[in-house]
Amino acid sequence: MATGAAGYAVLEHRGVVAVSGEDRAAFLQGLVSNDMLRVNESRAAYALFLTPQGKFLHDFTMVDSGGALLLDPETERRADLLRRLKMYKLRSKIALEDRADRMRVAVAFGTGALEALGLQAEAGAAVGFGGGLAFTDPRLPGLGARLFLPADGLEAALEGAGLTRRDGAEYDRLRLSLGVPDGSRDLVPEKSIPLENRLDALNAISWDKGCYMGQELTARTKYRALIRKKLFPVTIDGPLPEAGTPVTLDGKEIGELRSGRDGVALALLRLEEANRAAEAGLSLKAGDSGLSPRTPEWDTTP
Known part of the structure; x- marks a missing residue:
């Protein structure tokens, strides 16, 4: 087929x-x-x-x-x-x-x-x-x-x-x-922040419904612009590294790999460095493989 x-x-x-x-x-x-x-x-x-x-x-x-x-x-x-x-x-x-x-x-x-x-x-x-x-x-x-x-x-x-x-x-x-995460394969229970993983852009959060568990800190993260990392889809040049492998740029650790297969994966990366790499066409490293990040087309948030 x-x-x-x-x-x-x-x-x-x-x-x-x-x-x-x-x-x-x-x-x-x-x-x-x-x-x-x-x-x-x-x-x-x-x-x-x-x-x-x-x-x-x-x-x-x-x-x-x-x-x-x-x-x-x-x-x-x-x-x-x-x-x-x-x-x-x-x-x-x-x-x-x-x-x-x-x-x-x-x-x-x-x-x-x-x-x-x-x-x-x-x-x-x-x-x-x-x-x-x-x-x-x-x-x-x-x-x-x-x-x-x-x-x-x-x-x-x-x-x-x-x-x-x-x-x-x-x-x-x-x-x-x-670039869509899938539960605990990409999100760490009791540690991952929804907005870092673009879940607001995936219609997971109502901003006008009132209180729910974790609502106050989720709203604070949004309105105080406290996002320093985000989840990116990445293309992999080389063998697929294991989930959790550190991602580096010029030898500096800027994030870690999450789930992946067949040359594509997700990685949680520091926003400033990932955007710089994407704009300049720089390759990130995870183990022995190169990674090229991109912003998902569906996420229009800054």
Whole structure:
């Protein structure tokens, strides 16, 4: 199949959890970074669960389906998210449920993928599909669609829409080439700052919703212009260094590499030095390889 043809992949590293009950939106409204009042069966969103100090803990997309808000945290970390949510439940009329045993998270990408699912190229637009929901990725439409589907019949539903199963590595390379981080693969729990990782430009934060966990320090970071580092997509000349490898410019350490594959990766870099390197065409170093950073086209923030 041609590289750009429409296909789908199942994201095994993401699992579905549900928050149901009449207080579900109000409960999450005080905890997550996006506005739950805008989330429904026709509108999905991307959000963060932060520490009180505004540091990353979890990220997920979410949509309302059949009286429950469905979230897709990382598979190996979903128990931690559920534990943290239970801490704040108190008297809220909600129920928390792990649905990873019967629902799957899939992505559809490539030329014509959104059209095959009846979706508009508008971030977060959602429609019913295959006994679940499909929605244009709320971070960036260029990533294609995300789907929460029953495990039984997933392949039949997607292939019935004209999509062919693809290797998940193809989707991962698309993500990396666009400069989009993926949970704890690129963000360090309890350490990473959302704005350093461009998550504000990926529609993760509502600036007018009011208080939520970590809101005060997140807002302070924005309005006091306290950003000294940012996440950059980088092209790699040479073998792929391991995640965490220091990145240097003229022998000076200016950041570190995050996830990568097939000659593309993400790197958290000091903003001043990375911009200077990009403008002057200078090559950064990570191990024995050269790195060329660029600013993602979708991030128009200064």
